[in-house]
Amino acid sequence: MVVCVDETTNSVGRYIANLIVGKLEPNRASTAHLLCSKQLEKVNSQSIAYFINKGLQLLYPGSVDDSKVLLLVSDAASYMIATAPLLKTFYPSLIHVTCMAHALYRLAETVRAEFPAVNTLISTMKAPSRIAIFREKLPSIPLPPQPIITRWGSWMEAALYYAEHLEEIMTVIDNLPLTDNSACVSSVKELLNDCSSVQRDIAYIQANFSFPPVTITKMEEKGNSLKQQFSVIEEAENNIQSAGGKVGDRIRDKWSSVLQKNSGYSVLKGVPQVMDREKVDLPSEIELKDVGKFSYAPLTSVSVERSFSAFKMILTDKRHSLTVENLEKIIVMYCKAKYE
Template sequence: MSVSKQNRRQTLPFAYQINRFISKYPDLKYNGSGIYCLMCRRRLVGWNAINCRQHVLSARHKQSRKMHMPYWTFVYDFIFMLSVCDIPQNMLDNSHFRAFWQKYVPNWALPTRKQVCTEFPHVKEVVENQIRCELRDKKLWVTVEIVDVKKDKVGNVLVRILEENYSSKPFLIASQRLKQLDADTIHYVVIGALMKFSVHPKNVLMFVTDESEHMLAAGAKLKSTCPNLLHIICILHVLHHITESIRTSYPDIDKLIISMKRIFVKSAKLTQQFQKICPKIPEPPQPLLASWEAWLKAAFYYNGYFDVVKAAMIQFTPKQSRYIKGCQQLFKDPRVEADLKMIHENYGFLVDAIEILQEASLSLTESMDMAENVYSTLSHLENVPGMVAAEKFSDILWGNPDYEKLRAINECLKEDRLNSDLQRYYSHANITCMDVERSLASYNAIFTSTKTCLSESAAEGVLMMQLYAKHNKRAFTWKK
């Protein structure tokens, strides 16, 4: 052997050398501290190719492989099921659960919690490989959602495959705690996730986010890496700001909605009393004010049942709740009834638009036509709140970094004259990320009191599997 070749071999990383000679043995895996046999569930004593070959050819390994191959598949499916069904791993330590399993499923030994923790990274790796195959050479839509978890900010990177005839469901490709919430950190997380899944920057066509400064700056940075990228502000975030603008323009109505919610939200007795007085109408709404259209729907409720609810509230006594007296005074104020009627007459179309735009299956043309119809309707309102809302909508909509470019592409799609091959991928491109936020709504449930020990990687794997299961309904076929 030449001196140069010998020196080159000596400079190779130790892990690389090990992975090189065990690559021909799929049952063996290097875990950083030793060579591990997946079939025998044990670590090998030796570190060289001879030891590996001897172990694989041994009678013990052949017997283990024959006995444990179905069980290995069962364990991976079991771990995947735990993640998708959001079942905590400490269930495996419950003696009653293990006794039930041993009684009714005696042919399959229930994995231990330690075994599940050991094999979980392998299951996550298989899911990542399947997602990587699905994303290969596809044109992609990307979004980043920021979630508050345990006083930390977690950045979730999700992608959709841009198809010509339909809108696909999202894949989670990264979920990381952010050291600080700024453009550089978001850019680093997105680029790292795309590289991990072997996505070419030219294949990233859309970046849909909210209108925060760090997202706008991150979009500008991504454009330097992804030459075909269009950055669009989610239209539902724009409409949320419009409803907030309307809400602040009617402080008495806002006070009425909040006070009525506080009366009934924690008092089953008052709710039952209201149902006896008004048996033919629904209970007063208890809206989540962070929801897109909840405040408007509550205002429509009180407009539709104003006289009935007013008569019911008069029968309540202030001793029952400290908010009752204020509500009674508001119901007696003629301006409140007039404002409720004005909100219903002028802004009913907003609720319809929000509900339609929440459907991820809309085409680009349908979504953009709906957005511009909202702007046109708002601009024709002559009351002060309507004019303020229209101005705010215009500032955010036309302040979209690439809205004009997307609008030009939409016109080309309408007229069936495409200026480039890439434009056809925008036919069902989503300009909202509402369904993504819904898919992440259960993220905080991952960090319950029974799952406090989940690492960042494990939490990412659980959420990745949950979203992938929604995308892919067929049974898993695990490949080593």
């Protein structure tokens, strides 16, 4: 069995944790099932471990078969990493891997921090009142994207958009009416006065870090084998290693730091090698009888992230008396109908 867990904050500031389970099978990917969704008073390793144990008791009333719980997938939050040793006490065969899509997102966030001018350009290009002017001047170019920082890879996609269309956008900005002296327009014009610096930064991002959005999209796909997932990550690692300059060095250091905190990554990396007879020794953390079960083990917690999308469909202004217990039942039913 694979267990995926994550938590988020709902519209009233309460912590909500979702638990996804699936059966590890050697010939096909697991089907994700939202087992339970609970409101937590606080979030730490103890509360998450307790939540997982109580959730698994829904599958195994009375006593959970510890030999069946093989894989825990979560993000890399410190309390999630601290949860794994607590669960290991109850489930000796458990391997904890942190989401590799999250890892690529953290890499993209590091790139964003390295280029404040580009980040300022992207964040200030918000002018709904000038949409008509943009569409008139550039009818064949889509509107500038508005990245959502919590959405994996969206900032990088925005940076690549400006790499392709910056010159045309500069023309529109330069031709805005002189009476338009709003703060956002003034900020963008001031930034573009030193156009060569912004262009240089965007060109560097395009040349070296155009891969994270594509890689994240591939990692979000359902049904890929463990070998296919590692092949996608290996391609991303090759791009990381080839990035030039001091920024490239810092990005590589960040990637190494992320992988060092992912205890299960190196363990699972040995599974395809054993199956292809590239490696003789089995990972010591995996029993021989369980090796085949990891053929389609997930390396991302995408299923949990998708389950959180159910909240915006259910929690509306028209609902004023929905209890936490009924909310959980509705979310579980919605996810079963929507995401399977």
